[in-house]
Amino acid sequence: MPAQSEMAPAAIEARGLERTFKGGVEAVRGIELSVAAGEVFGFLGPNGAGKTTTVRMLCTLLPPTAGSARVAGVDVLRDGAEVRRRIGVALQEIGLDPIQTGRELLELQCGLYGINGADARARAEELLELLGLADAADRRTKTYSGGMKRRLDLASALVHSPEVLFLDEPTTGLDPASRLTVWDEVRRINAGGTTIFLTTQYMEEADQLCRRLAIIDNGRIVAGGSPEELKDRMGHDVVSVGLNGADPAATQAAIGELPGLERVMVEQDALALYVEDGPASIAEIVRRLDRTGVSVGSISVARPTLDDVFLQATGRRLEGDEEPAAAA
Amino acid sequence: MTEIALLGRRAVREVVRMPEATIPTLFIPLFFLAVNIGQVSKTFPSSTPFLHGQGYAAFQIPVSLLFAVSTATSGLALVTEIDNGYFDKLLVAPIRRSSIIWGRLTADLVRGVMLSVLVLIAGLAFGVHVKSGVLGSVVLVLMAALWGVAYAGIGLLVALRTRNVQATNASFLVFFPLLFLTPNFVPFDRLTGLMEALARANPVSYVIEGLRSLVLQGWVLHKLAICMGVIVATGLLLTWLSVRTIERFDR
Numbered sequence: 001m002p003a004q005s006e007m008a009p010a011a012i013e014a015r016g017l018e019r020t021f022k023g024g025v026e027a028v029r030g031i032e033l034s035v036a037a038g039e040v041f042g043f044l045g046p047n048g049a050g051k052t053t054t055v056r057m058l059c060t061l062l063p064p065t066a067g068s069a070r071v072a073g074v075d076v077l078r079d080g081a082e083v084r085r086r087i088g089v090a091l092q093e094i095g096l097d098p099i100q101t102g103r104e105l106l107e108l109q110c111g112l113y114g115i116n117g118a119d120a121r122a123r124a125e126e127l128l129e130l131l132g133l134a135d136a137a138d139r140r141t142k143t144y145s146g147g148m149k150r151r152l153d154l155a156s157a158l159v160h161s162p163e164v165l166f167l168d169e170p171t172t173g174l175d176p177a178s179r180l181t182v183w184d185e186v187r188r189i190n191a192g193g194t195t196i197f198l199t200t201q202y203m204e205e206a207d208q209l210c211r212r213l214a215i216i217d218n219g220r221i222v223a224g225g226s227p228e229e230l231k232d233r234m235g236h237d238v239v240s241v242g243l244n245g246a247d248p249a250a251t252q253a254a255i256g257e258l259p260g261l262e263r264v265m266v267e268q269d270a271l272a273l274y275v276e277d278g279p280a281s282i283a284e285i286v287r288r289l290d291r292t293g294v295s296v297g298s299i300s301v302a303r304p305t306l307d308d309v310f311l312q313a314t315g316r317r318l319e320g321d322e323e324p325a326a327a328a
Numbered sequence: 329m330t331e332i333a334l335l336g337r338r339a340v341r342e343v344v345r346m347p348e349a350t351i352p353t354l355f356i357p358l359f360f361l362a363v364n365i366g367q368v369s370k371t372f373p374s375s376t377p378f379l380h381g382q383g384y385a386a387f388q389i390p391v392s393l394l395f396a397v398s399t400a401t402s403g404l405a406l407v408t409e410i411d412n413g414y415f416d417k418l419l420v421a422p423i424r425r426s427s428i429i430w431g432r433l434t435a436d437l438v439r440g441v442m443l444s445v446l447v448l449i450a451g452l453a454f455g456v457h458v459k460s461g462v463l464g465s466v467v468l469v470l471m472a473a474l475w476g477v478a479y480a481g482i483g484l485l486v487a488l489r490t491r492n493v494q495a496t497n498a499s500f501l502v503f504f505p506l507l508f509l510t511p512n513f514v515p516f517d518r519l520t521g522l523m524e525a526l527a528r529a530n531p532v533s534y535v536i537e538g539l540r541s542l543v544l545q546g547w548v549l550h551k552l553a554i555c556m557g558v559i560v561a562t563g564l565l566l567t568w569l570s571v572r573t574i575e576r577f578d579r
Contacts, residue, residue, distance in 0.1 A: 059420050062578055085422040093413035099342045111334040112421040140345075156417065 011037040011164050011195035012058060016067035019053050027053040029219035030067065035197060035212075037163075040190050042210030043199040044306065046318055050219040051199040052092055055168045058197070059089050072163045085113075088162035092169040092199075094153045098142035102133055102152050105141060106159060113160035127155040131185065147178030154185060165189060167198045171205060183209060203306040203318060215310055222313035227306060234304035234312060235262035237278025239285065241271040244297025254292035255285055265311055272308065331423040335431025340438045342405060349401060350439055357395035358450055364388050364513070365454060378515045380544040385454035390539035391512045392451070393468070394532070396443040397476030398507070400500040402432040403483020407496045410487065419577070426571045429484060433567065436480040440473025447472075460542045467552075468542045475535055475559050479503070481566020488573040506532045531558045 012035035019028040028050040035041040043051050056062040058071055060080035069076045072086040097105055103124055110120035128134045131151040136144060141152060150170065157165060167186065171179040186209055190196050200206050206213050207227045214224040223230060243251060248266050260276030275281040278301035289296060310318040343350060365385050372384045379387055406428075409415040418428055448456075448469060458465045486499040509526045510533040516524055527533045538555020541548040 061416060061419055081422055084420055087420070089417075089420045091413060091416055093416070095413035095415075095417035097338070097409070097414050098412070099345050100338065104338075104341075108334055108338055109417075109421070112331060112418075112423050114330075114422075116330065 042213030088157035235274030242298035336434030339435030400483030407487035440476030478563030
């Protein structure tokens with residue numbers, strides 16, 4: 001991982017963090033992390049990559065098998081109680097009590113963090129207003145829509161104004177409109193100074209929200225940096241050649257060494273050519289394919305995305321990003 | 329204490345708002361009460377010495393009380409929360425994990441009192457007269473409810489160990505041998521040799537004996553003391569095991 005901002009103290013630090021489950025399943029294999037105070041840090045990866053296990057270790061819900069971690073300056077193994085006082089957590093599985101109303105749930109949550117009586121009532125009201133749940137405040141949470149439940153879960157993680165907020169896939173399963181609402185909330189909370197550690201399987205979410213991110217696959221961090229840095233490392237443009245049944249090796253051979261070619265990735269039914277000048281390269285690629293008689297399905301040019309970064313790091317596209325992307 | 333009060337209040341609210349989880353537990357004890365009275369009342373008329381001048385319903389009412397309050401309801405509520413993720417929310421709060429258990433047991437006490445009162449009212453309808461009077465009736469209800477609190481530890485323990493709804497629900501079945509290997513139909517001295525030995529070794533027998541003494545005999549202090557001792561010992565053991573398990577949850 002690149003070094004954190006030089007001036008800011010680390011809000012989250014992990015050194016050699018590992019977790020092996022019964023049966024020998026290595027969910028997390030030696031993670032190194034450093035998240036600066038006040039930043040939104042993204043943890044991007046497919047299902048089963050180790051994102052949630054990492055979050056659970058950092059939140060003191062799961063002890064690491066090896067390694068160490070500090071959150072808000074406190075060792076998660078030595079002083080879990082103090083860590084819990086300083087963090088807010090909204091896990092992937094929305095943790096709500098269906099029998100309580102939204103207001104009751106928030107007031108109870110306030111009480112668990114030592115905010116009682118009139119203060120608890122005021123804080124619950126404030127959060128209900130802030131997250132647009134005031135009208136539903138006195139309804140039982142089991143009647144809430146998915147988006148409302150997610151917002152209430154987020155509110156319950158904020159009752160004590162935590163220093164560090166962990167959001168584990170906060171928009172998974174939400175419709176685009178609800179996803180945008182959550183994004184706005186994340187920005188607003190961060191603007192107040194809260195450090196946010198956000199896991200996601202959506203590239204666009206990481207791109208839109210995170211100042212820096214780490215890409216995790218198979219329990220290991222395979223790339224890290226700001227979204228722009230990561231994409232810049234991939235090259236200037238990416239030309240995608242849809243093979244439509246054509247032989248990848250023959251197609252690659254037909255295209256040969258293009259001027260400004262930075263790297264080639266072979267996918268299941270496509271070639272991704274990272275080049276300096278995409279539009280100019282397309283003309284040259286068409287000429288070369290035509291000359292050698294190789295027929296392909298499509299050719300397009302785009303800027304590299306985080307998915308290209310993931311492809312470069314792991315040899316495959318990021319799974320689970322087929323959800324409709326929300327426009328910023 | 330604040331967190332126990334908060335979690336207890338939440339659990340009690342759950343009892344009040346979900347009567348469908350509590351009311352069905354009344355069906356089996358009341359059914360057994362009615363069937364047993366109907367079947368053996370002629371065999372054991374009120375002149376039978378161990379009935380102390382009352383009908384067989386008075387002999388059976390303590391069994392019905394224990395049947396009503398010995399449930400896995402708290403365990404089921406806990407395993408549901410483990411399942412739906414709210415339990416994690418509680419675990420990441422800066423509270424003692426034991427308060428989650430104590431909160432649940434608070435609801436068991438309230439539920440136990442409610443159910444015991446209803447069963448006792450049914451017993452009165454069957455002609456039961458509590459010999460120890462109104463105060464004895466209150467003690468009867470409270471002791472039965474406290475047994476429910478003590479017994480709830482089994483459901484909580486199974487919920488925490490298995491994290492499985494079906495297994496937790498099935499933990500209720502543990503009570504059948506505990507309840508039937510007792511002097512539930514007749515006193516100890518009317519049981520066959522093996523059954524008497526098993527019943528005398530079964531702590532639940534002494535809970536029944538204690539509650540029964542309040543109904544049939546009045547204030548028999550040594551029976552009440554043993555009954556309370558069994559309730560406290562069972563409660564301490566099962567609650568300690570539940571607290572120990574929740575402290576080590578995910579470890």
